[in-house]
Amino acid sequence: MELRQLKYFEAVARTRNFSRAAEELHIAQPPLSRQIQNLEEELGVLLLDRSSRPMKLTNAGAFFFEQASQLLAKIDEVKAATAKLSSDKKLWMGVGFVPSILYSEIPGFIQNWRSTNEKSEISLFELLSPEQPEALLSGKIDVGLGRLAIDVEGITNIHLNEEKMILAVSSESPLVQQNSISMEEILNHTLILYPSTPRPSFADHVMRHFQVRGLTVRNTYETTGVQAAIGFAAAGMGVALVPESVVVLERRDVAYLPLTDESVTTPLLMFIRTNNDSPHVKEFIAYLRERINPAAQV
Amino acid sequence: MELRQLKYFEAVARTRNFSRAAEELHIAQPPLSRQIQNLEEELGVLLLDRSSRPMKLTNAGAFFFEQASQLLAKIDEVKAATAKLSSDKKLWMGVGFVPSILYSEIPGFIQNWRSTNEKSEISLFELLSPEQPEALLSGKIDVGLGRLAIDVEGITNIHLNEEKMILAVSSESPLVQQNSISMEEILNHTLILYPSTPRPSFADHVMRHFQVRGLTVRNTYETTGVQAAIGFAAAGMGVALVPESVVVLERRDVAYLPLTDESVTTPLLMFIRTNNDSPHVKEFIAYLRERINPAAQV
DNA sequence: CTGCAACTATACCTAAGAGGTATAATGATG
DNA sequence: CATCATTATACCTCTTAGGTATAGTTGCAG
Numbered sequence: 001m002e003l004r005q006l007k008y009f010e011a012v013a014r015t016r017n018f019s020r021a022a023e024e025l026h027i028a029q030p031p032l033s034r035q036i037q038n039l040e041e042e043l044g045v046l047l048l049d050r051s052s053r054p055m056k057l058t059n060a061g062a063f064f065f066e067q068a069s070q071l072l073a074k075i076d077e078v079k080a081a082t083a084k085l086s087s088d089k090k091l092w093m094g095v096g097f098v099p100s101i102l103y104s105e106i107p108g109f110i111q112n113w114r115s116t117n118e119k120s121e122i123s124l125f126e127l128l129s130p131e132q133p134e135a136l137l138s139g140k141i142d143v144g145l146g147r148l149a150i151d152v153e154g155i156t157n158i159h160l161n162e163e164k165m166i167l168a169v170s171s172e173s174p175l176v177q178q179n180s181i182s183m184e185e186i187l188n189h190t191l192i193l194y195p196s197t198p199r200p201s202f203a204d205h206v207m208r209h210f211q212v213r214g215l216t217v218r219n220t221y222e223t224t225g226v227q228a229a230i231g232f233a234a235a236g237m238g239v240a241l242v243p244e245s246v247v248v249l250e251r252r253d254v255a256y257l258p259l260t261d262e263s264v265t266t267p268l269l270m271f272i273r274t275n276n277d278s279p280h281v282k283e284f285i286a287y288l289r290e291r292i293n294p295a296a297q298v
Numbered sequence: 299m300e301l302r303q304l305k306y307f308e309a310v311a312r313t314r315n316f317s318r319a320a321e322e323l324h325i326a327q328p329p330l331s332r333q334i335q336n337l338e339e340e341l342g343v344l345l346l347d348r349s350s351r352p353m354k355l356t357n358a359g360a361f362f363f364e365q366a367s368q369l370l371a372k373i374d375e376v377k378a379a380t381a382k383l384s385s386d387k388k389l390w391m392g393v394g395f396v397p398s399i400l401y402s403e404i405p406g407f408i409q410n411w412r413s414t415n416e417k418s419e420i421s422l423f424e425l426l427s428p429e430q431p432e433a434l435l436s437g438k439i440d441v442g443l444g445r446l447a448i449d450v451e452g453i454t455n456i457h458l459n460e461e462k463m464i465l466a467v468s469s470e471s472p473l474v475q476q477n478s479i480s481m482e483e484i485l486n487h488t489l490i491l492y493p494s495t496p497r498p499s500f501a502d503h504v505m506r507h508f509q510v511r512g513l514t515v516r517n518t519y520e521t522t523g524v525q526a527a528i529g530f531a532a533a534g535m536g537v538a539l540v541p542e543s544v545v546v547l548e549r550r551d552v553a554y555l556p557l558t559d560e561s562v563t564t565p566l567l568m569f570i571r572t573n574n575d576s577p578h579v580k581e582f583i584a585y586l587r588e589r590i591n592p593a594a595q596v
Numbered sequence: 597c598t599g600c601a602a603c604t605a606t607a608c609c610t611a612a613g614a615g616g617t618a619t620a621a622t623g624a625t626g
Numbered sequence: 627c628a629t630c631a632t633t634a635t636a637c638c639t640c641t642t643a644g645g646t647a648t649a650g651t652t653g654c655a656g
Binding site: 001002003004013014043044045046057058059060062063064065066067068069071074075078079081082083085086087090091092094121123125138139140141142 | 369438
């Protein structure tokens with residue numbers, strides 16, 4: 001498929017007329033017809049119903065039209081943004097977040113950094129732990145944030161802090177009467193773990209906390225992510241251990257219970273390419289360390 | 299710009315090596331170099347720093363690499379989805395939402411519809427009122443949902459219901475003691491309106507409620523959308539009139555106050571192309587009407 | 597139902613440019 | 627500084643996008 005074909009189809013679908021679209025595109029009508037035919041052939045789908053005038057979009061055509069329009073707009077944006085980045089001498093940086101961190105206060109810190117650093121442009125990406133090494137090494141992101149150490153050649157782990165975990169339970173649950181809960185007691189309920197794939201994941205980290213205490217976890221339910229886990233907890237399907245910082249996800253139907261055992265924690269880790277010598281990235285890292293854990297400063 | 303160039307750049311940026319990328323792409327190295335040069339020329343930006351080995355991405359290059367990868371992935375998705383749509387004989391429909399409705403219970407109704415109608419595929423779009431007529435007429439969406447009547451040839455407005463408005467205030471505000479508030483009293487506070495552009499917008503609808511009551515609005519603050527307006531109200535910068543349904547946006551720092559004057563309402567309108575005769579769309583409309591306002595059924 | 601206007605598809609030609617080969621230029625390395 | 631690895635340049639070939647002419651459809655006025 002070629003971009004040309006998307007542009008052409010967009011014009012035809014919008015004007016509902018090959019001849020006028022061709023005029024708009026500054027080409028003759030026959031080549032336009034051919035390009036659309038090729039496109040339809042490649043997709044294996046009829047996009048236009050030519051047997052009526054004015055022409056109609058098929059269902060698939062209507063969908064493709066919507067998507068193509070969005071893609072074309074996106075491409076223009078990217079082109080403009082790339083040129084601007086360079087002409088303003090801005091420094092771009094990609095930051096990958098594990099979802100539970102994306103819903104914490106850290107993105108707020110990054111907004112702050114952004115507003116005080118005119119020349120810095122940052123994009124945030126939701127990336128699961130196992131996806132981060134590749135994204136880092138390929139240069140798609142310069143900084144990763146997650147909760148599981150990455151043991152890959154060329155990537156350095158930086159320990160930012162250690163966060164307590166808390167238990168998400170339905171606000172209907174009798175547990176909300178208690179002001180804390182023990183690890184043993186948690187096992188009386190179905191434990192909601194996440195994410196189920198890809199492994200290793202935060203689910204394994206949670207399981208390890210039970211294992212090192214000699215506790216056997218019986219009933220578990222695995223789901224896709226924090227949001228879903230909290231949703232299931234809200235619905236009374238079980239309880240979920242989550243990092244303390246996600247309490248910003250307030251919901252009327254969920255209560256959060258501290259743990260009796262305060263050593264049940266989860267680390268907050270930062271990942272960078274070992275050989276990354278960009279002063280821009282170093283400055284950003286220093287900023288984050290300071291904001292997240294002032295005590296740990298050297 | 300051509301899609302080919304995006305593909306080629308993605309391979310070069312990923313492998314950091316023209317020769318190996320060329321091999322992977324099944325072309326010779328020189329044409330690959332030329333395509334990348336053309337791309338850089340068109341963007342007016344140097345994407346790669348070739349004067350070191352292994353090659354480095356420039357800042358702009360790193361950004362473009364990220365974006366290009368996403369675009370390519372998106373294009374593949376769209377291709378697959380289009381083919382699937384047609385092979386499964388699914389019926390696709392686009393639905394445009396004004397943001398305040400997107401944060402209401404209505405998307406939930408649509409999820410319901412989706413799960414009971416196997417053959418129906420729906421995409422939701424956040425579209426401001428003035429953007430909806432064009433999207434409808436061009437076929438990008440088949441149904442629009444908004445709060446301001448659209449007076450455009452070929453578009454039919456359907457009145458779904460009339461919703462009360464409520465006042466969002468900071469939970470710190472002394473107002474939370476009251477169990478309702480009058481329109482006059484609101485004017486003692488800064489009124490947060492949204493969106494500021496494009497006009498006409500919900501802001502004008504709110505203003506009209508004061509005008510028809512002979513009230514003059516003095517202090518206003520305009521912002522981009524509901525979310526932002528509620529955020530500003532939370533921060534104590536003023537108060538915002540919002541449709542009742544947005545209370546699902548619960549926040550610890552915001553309280554919602556009913557109005558004494560219950561005639562301060564906002565309509566919920568549905569827009570369709572007047573000549574839309576698709577039974578699929580008609581069925582969907584009937585479903586929505588029933589869910590939203592059973593009383594109004596004929 | 598017929599003939600005309602408007603429109604799209606087909607056939608075939610031309611020319612731009614994508615890709616190939618050979619080779620020069622340049623950065624890394626001992 | 628010589629050598630290896632890698633990218634750029636020069637030039638050729640051949641695919642294919644786009645042009646022109648024309649045939650085939652559809653919709654509509656009469």
